[in-house]
Amino acid sequence: MVGDRPRLVLPPGVGNVLCPIGGETAGPAVGEYVFRGCRLRLGAAGDVLFPTDVGVSLLAALNGEAAVPIVGAQVLDVGCGSGLYTVALLLAGAARVTALDVNPACTAAAIDNAARNGLDPGVVEAITGDLAALAGPPRWDLVVCNPPHFPSDPAYASADGLETALVGGVDGRALYDVLLARLDDLLRPGGTLLLAHSSLTDVARTEARLTAAGYAVRTLQVCELDIPLRRYAAARDVLLARLYQLRAAGSAAFTGLRFEVHTLAATRPVEGQE
């Protein structure tokens, strides 16, 4: 069914194609994106990653996708960053979003950006903390996540917030694996996980784990784009060498600096319907 997946190809050598930086010249960089007819404006500065095409590609997939119900949904935004998904889903009709991030600058940015877009502060529940420690019971209709996807290496390690947003352990899968392990504690039966899944972090492995857990997995879109390396430009030879090892082991897929982001929708089975 590979041929049926919508494919979005972004041009090489250009960043922020989907969400161009525009607007004010003073203050933080502000990106603009139109999601389901609503114009959203996102600011990010300092320790908060500006929305990249990797993350925005998930919204592009949802733009043409009516089958994922957003209106009235209770949403968990895992690793909320600047609050891109939090703001977009609220503007599209979500009832309430829990914006979770280990980086306090991100939860603050998500609240700021909700206000920037005229949203009622009461509909955003910001939690600074670790997904592994987030308490149940399962109460969310949608869990949305664009996990960090780069493998770690001492050559480009740093302790800042951007590192948290981009680097996910030795194989890049650290947050993916925690998310999969905890999914049944988070999603109510019938709820859906929306994942911006990098081809650097073994899409097939995630699909197999979800399927084995009884989830119905669909690929809403495959987006082909440049690996967003700007932050690691000086050490990108080392980063790519780590990725060559993962590719040789069959767990990363890319050519040159081109890779894919698969927007996955995985729906938790309702009891008795498995």
Add this chain to the structure above:
Amino acid sequence: MIKGSADVTVAGSGLLGLATAFELAQRGMAVAVVGPRTGPHGGQASRAAGAMLTVFSEVESTHPPDRVRVEVGERLAARAGYEQWLAAITAASGRSLALVPGVWVVANAVGADDAAELAAIRAAAIEHGDPAETADPGEVIGLAPQHRAHQALWLPTEASVDATALTAALAAAVYGHPRCTWTDALVTGVRESGEQLVVAADDGTAITCAHVVLAAGAAIPVVLGDGELAEQVGAPPLWSGRGTSLLVRAPFTVPVAIRTPNRGFACGSHLVPRPDGRLYLGGTNRLSTQPDYGRSAGLDEIATLVHDGGAELNTRLREAELLDVRVGHRPVTTDHLPLLGRTGHPMVHLATGTYRCGVLLAPRAAQIVADGITTPGRHDRHPYSPRRPMPAPALAELLAGSTHGLVEMLCQPGGQLPAGGAERLEAFLNAALAELATGRTGPAAAVQRMWRRAPMAETVPLLLDAAARVS
């Protein structure tokens, strides 16, 4: 999964470029080669090469011991893996390749210091535990020169290979590799686009990739241009030693390669067996600061080859049938050491500067360059790193070491000066060149410009050409 992109683009389709592409493809990389695949390959050093695997016989008595140790070490490493490399190419291409083992080095009175050169070569072999057997020149089959050889050195671990067959087999292996694409065109430039590198060719092709390996010899400075990228790459200066060689059918047999030691800025004369009884005769060497890849062999170059070959190797060469004439540009640096691996830009790598040893060094060079991509940092302190300091030698030092070779070059082969004449001429040239090196006249300024551009001994013969123009 993703089309129109490559992990690595190799710019240049000579032996070094193809060896690097082959090595990278075997390591799982998606490789794009840009360079001539069909046509005459005008100017490629690989196609004009004698292809002797000269581990020791390139050693010169005047080379500093440190340089000898480094160069012999690298050539030994290349030689150790050579048969295995040929087997891999054969497996991939279906074409059989074989080495002809052994090289004879002969000493004669043409080179005043030939005995010292043979001693230096022998010492290098012995130091590295390889055999080097002194023999009577009468034992060397095919050796019948005008000027009697007084000594011969048999180097059984050196060898020769058919460069044409090797290049063709490697080209077939790369062309047929599922992870390689090949754009049959000349590379015209490299630029950055975001974090991507874009390699442009003269047929309009533009390849987007993560890494670029520049293996286009002395054309590399032209490809890089003088923009921001070239500045970050910081490639050391690169020139070419233009060499002409002949393929002949001679009325005598040469079962293994015969060569003289290096002398007079050139690589001496050498005869190398090729399949079907053909013989390779090489080679001239003329430094070229602006290589003209399209220029065919000059009659002067051909005359020099025939004359030197007859004088030093076999007088019956004049009876040979001329089958082919080839011109190649050997890439060379100021310190005469190769440029292999990462540059000042993390994604731009060099595979060049192998001068007279490219055929031997190709598999070793390919490993070093590929390591810079798959295991970055591994060879950062390698003496062939393009990031090594390369201070220009002092002019006075260069001149002192060059005039001896200049007189030898003018006299060879077999030219006679009266007793003591060579020494007096050398002293005179030293004094004259020293004047030019410090003088303020127009001709002196022209000479100084030439020195600044290419501060190396091989520039001295160019002064003769300049002298003709100045007067």
